[in-house]
Amino acid sequence: MSAIDPDAVRARPTVKQYNPADEVYYADDVRGDGWVLFAGTMLAMLATLNMIEGIAAVSNSTFFVNDAKFILSDLNTWGWVLIAVAAVQGLTALGVWMRTPGIRWVGVTIAALNAIAQMFFMPAYPLLSLALFTLGILVIYGLIVYGGRTSKA
DSSP: OOSSOHHHHHTSOOOOOOOGGGOOOOTTOOTTHHHHHHHHHHHHHHHHHHHHHHHHHHTTOTTSOTTOOOSSSOHHHHHHHHHHHHHHHHHHHHHHHTTOTTHHHHHHHHHHHHHHHHHHHTTTOHHHHHHHHHHHHHHHHHHHHHTTOOOOO
């Protein structure tokens, strides 16, 4: 004899069909705004770190590896490149926060140039360069995927 009550089995609810109209959304929910804010914040952080790294490279400090060999030019030149990239990144971060039309493509371009510059700068400070390269890729993702969306208000 079975210990299962047949009436209890029949009383179980069936699976409810999914209905998208049943979804609850908040009135101010704009998908992707977090990624755009993240991209702007990361651009500002990249600008700050690149400025510090560039100034350290130009000032011939002992912050970097002494015997680093570069593919193109020297540490001083790459320091000036990073200072220029940092200035553009800082202005672009402000534009991303203000939702200036078309600024996301400037952000994507400067983040891509930063990623390339960090690969060239890797002999001087490898782990920092790899971290800044990764942040640049995340900025590119945030701006390409979500940067073009506008608010529904």
